[in-house]
Amino acid sequence: MISIFFKRILLAIPVLFAVASITFFLIKIAPGGPFDADRAVSPQVLKNLNETYNLDASNWEQYVDYMSGLIQGDLGPSFRFPGRSVTEMIATGLPVTFELAFYAILIALLMGVFSGVLAALKRNTVLDFIPMAIAMIGICVPTFLMGPLLVLIFGINLELLPVSGWGQLPGDKILPSITLGFAYAAYIARLSRGGMLEVLNQDFIRTARAKGLTERMVVIKHAMQGGLIPVVSFLGPAIAGLLAGSFVVETIFQIPGLGRFYVEAAFNRDYTMILGTTIFFSAMIVFFNLMSDLAALWLNPRSRDAS
Amino acid sequence: MNNNSLWSDAIYRLSRNKAAMIGGFILIMLIILAALAPWIAPYSYSFQDLNLGASPPSADHLLGTDILGRDLLSRILYGARISLLVGFVATGVALVIGVTWGIVAGYIGGRVDSIMMRIVDVLYGLPFIIFIILLMVIFGRNLWLLFGAIGAVEWLTMARIVRGQVIGLKNQEFVMAARAMGVSNLSMFRKHLLPNILGPIAVYATLTIPQVMLLEGFLSFLGLGIQPPMSSWGTLIKDGVESMEEYSWLLIYPGITFTITLFALNFFGDGLRDALDPKTSDN
Numbered sequence: 045m046i047s048i049f050f051k052r053i054l055l056a057i058p059v060l061f062a063v064a065s066i067t068f069f070l071i072k073i074a075p076g077g078p079f080d081a082d083r084a085v086s087p088q089v090l091k092n093l094n095e096t097y098n099l100d101a102s103n104w105e106q107y108v109d110y111m112s113g114l115i116q117g118d119l120g121p122s123f124r125f126p127g128r129s130v131t132e133m134i135a136t137g138l139p140v141t142f143e144l145a146f147y148a149i150l151i152a153l154l155m156g157v158f159s160g161v162l163a164a165l166k167r168n169t170v171l172d173f174i175p176m177a178i179a180m181i182g183i184c185v186p187t188f189l190m191g192p193l194l195v196l197i198f199g200i201n202l203e204l205l206p207v208s209g210w211g212q213l214p215g216d217k218i219l220p221s222i223t224l225g226f227a228y229a230a231y232i233a234r235l236s237r238g239g240m241l242e243v244l245n246q247d248f249i250r251t252a253r254a255k256g257l258t259e260r261m262v263v264i265k266h267a268m269q270g271g272l273i274p275v276v277s278f279l280g281p282a283i284a285g286l287l288a289g290s291f292v293v294e295t296i297f298q299i300p301g302l303g304r305f306y307v308e309a310a311f312n313r314d315y316t317m318i319l320g321t322t323i324f325f326s327a328m329i330v331f332f333n334l335m336s337d338l339a340a341l342w343l344n345p346r347s348r349d350a351s
Numbered sequence: 352m353n354n355n356s357l358w359s360d361a362i363y364r365l366s367r368n369k370a371a372m373i374g375g376f377i378l379i380m381l382i383i384l385a386a387l388a389p390w391i392a393p394y395s396y397s398f399q400d401l402n403l404g405a406s407p408p409s410a411d412h413l414l415g416t417d418i419l420g421r422d423l424l425s426r427i428l429y430g431a432r433i434s435l436l437v438g439f440v441a442t443g444v445a446l447v448i449g450v451t452w453g454i455v456a457g458y459i460g461g462r463v464d465s466i467m468m469r470i471v472d473v474l475y476g477l478p479f480i481i482f483i484i485l486l487m488v489i490f491g492r493n494l495w496l497l498f499g500a501i502g503a504v505e506w507l508t509m510a511r512i513v514r515g516q517v518i519g520l521k522n523q524e525f526v527m528a529a530r531a532m533g534v535s536n537l538s539m540f541r542k543h544l545l546p547n548i549l550g551p552i553a554v555y556a557t558l559t560i561p562q563v564m565l566l567e568g569f570l571s572f573l574g575l576g577i578q579p580p581m582s583s584w585g586t587l588i589k590d591g592v593e594s595m596e597e598y599s600w601l602l603i604y605p606g607i608t609f610t611i612t613l614f615a616l617n618f619f620g621d622g623l624r625d626a627l628d629p630k631t632s633d634n
Binding site: 195318322 | 476482
């Protein structure tokens with residue numbers, strides 16, 4: 045276990061380094077400087093700006109400069125918002141995005157595991173078909189359609205919940221969290237149903253039943269531990285997906301999180317912000333993938349011993 | 352290992368799967384409608400009747416018009432061309448990269464294989480959606496770049512599947528016999544390996560198309576994909592969201608079309624998988 049952990053971390057460092065380097069040079073070859081859009085800039089001001097942001101130096105110098113800053117957690121200044129650093133902006137947006145992702149994954153896990161396990165236990169009954177049909181809807185209806193539809197129904201027609209914002213009105217966190225979580229609930233439901241079906245046919249479950257354990261004990265103590273391994277492995281990639289989802293959800297609901305910052309930076313060509321967030325997102329995703337792989341390994345006794 | 356019987360069995364099984372057949376039928380209809388859009392669409396996608404503005408569905412405009420007075424049905428039909436085109440072309444790109452990568456890694460094996468697969472593992476762990484956005488920002492929002500960028504992201508799973516299949520085939524007698532006869536690597540790939548893994552490739556390609564279409568819709572929704580005056584279903588949904596409070600049909604009809612298409616593709620893909628590989632049909 046521990047050696048796998050260190051191996052993976054050691055691999056992650058060069059990967060992140062490569063990501064940072066590639067992104068840096070991609071942005072350098074992008075046509076147009078960051079200040080092109082501000083037409084009224086005089087040559088003198090432009091010169092000063094270039095000096096301030098060290099844009100006159102050679103690409104190589106800038107790269108070395110950026111990388112040494114990066115190691116110290118300094119992602120440079122934002123081109124669009126003078127006086128604010130990228131690190132600072134990430135620090136403002138991150139808690140909001142984390143909270144949103146946390147609620148979404150909570151909803152996804154509660155709904156998904158419950159309905160998936162239930163569907164597996166009541167195979168080929170109504171309790172199997174209906175949740176699985178809903179799961180299919182969750183997989184096929186994209187987030188960018190689900191969100192507006194929920195707003196239309198619950199926000200505009202029924203006037204039950206606020207249509208946008210985050211933490212300003214009571215209940216305004218409900219719709220964004222459901223929008224983001226629903227698709228994952230659907231995947232998790234399918235995965236846990238499949239995993240449970242596989243485990244429930246195995247000998248150790250028969251043994252547990254033969255011992256006279258109650259059905260609830262068999263399911264909770266024995267079947268779920270193995271049956272939910274696919275769900276745990278899915279959580280890592282799911283976090284990456286949640287991030288992409290947060291771009292959409294934060295845009296729809298006007299939530300001041302990292303996802304919306306990123307989309308705005310993409311529109312504004314705020315290159316330092318794009319660069320900084322890309323590196324940051326990559327680091328986060330590499331980390332969560334590592335965590336979910338390790339958790340899945342640890343849950344599976346066979347691979348626990350083998351490693 | 353008779354190829355014909357595998358396929359005819361599969362077609363028989365597929366024809367008995369109602370959900371897959373309905374999905375397949377919807378898909379064929381959609382492709383025909385999209386191909387014929389310039390001839391059957393009641394209006395041009397850019398024709399504006401500004402006097403009309405946004406009007407609800409009526410006899411003249413079956414699905415209503417948008418804010419600029421453009422016929423929604425026509426725009427959905429033309430949008431189908433772009434959305435399906437992105438779906439098929441980007442999947443094609445993914446297919447070419449993934450299959451080549453998988454065959455080479457699986458067949459050559461050894462150190463080459465482990466390096467190639469390690470690369471796939473590493474790429475798996477990266478937030479590719481961000482790189483697509485990055486590319487679109489840097490190089491402009493170009494349709495061909497979109498195909499390439501999406502294709503370049505979606506090939507990873509294909510490479511893994513193909514590699515697994517090739518490793519399974521590699522030690523079978525007919526491959527060894529071919530190798531003993533001195534068949535070159537290239538014709539080994541083309542004549543012996545590829546025909547035997549067409550099944551899984553077809554299945555996975557069908558299941559990749561909806562993912563690619565979702566990705567295109569996602570980018571277009573953020574304003575980073577297809578640019579006006581062209582429209583895909585993603586951009587139509589984006590436009591619909593902007594005016595959904597007053598003109599809900601502008602969101603609902605493109606949304607329904609997109610969702611039905613994704614359903615059809617997923618059901619057809621699942622059906623194809625069950626038909627070609629009865630072992631997995633259990634779950």
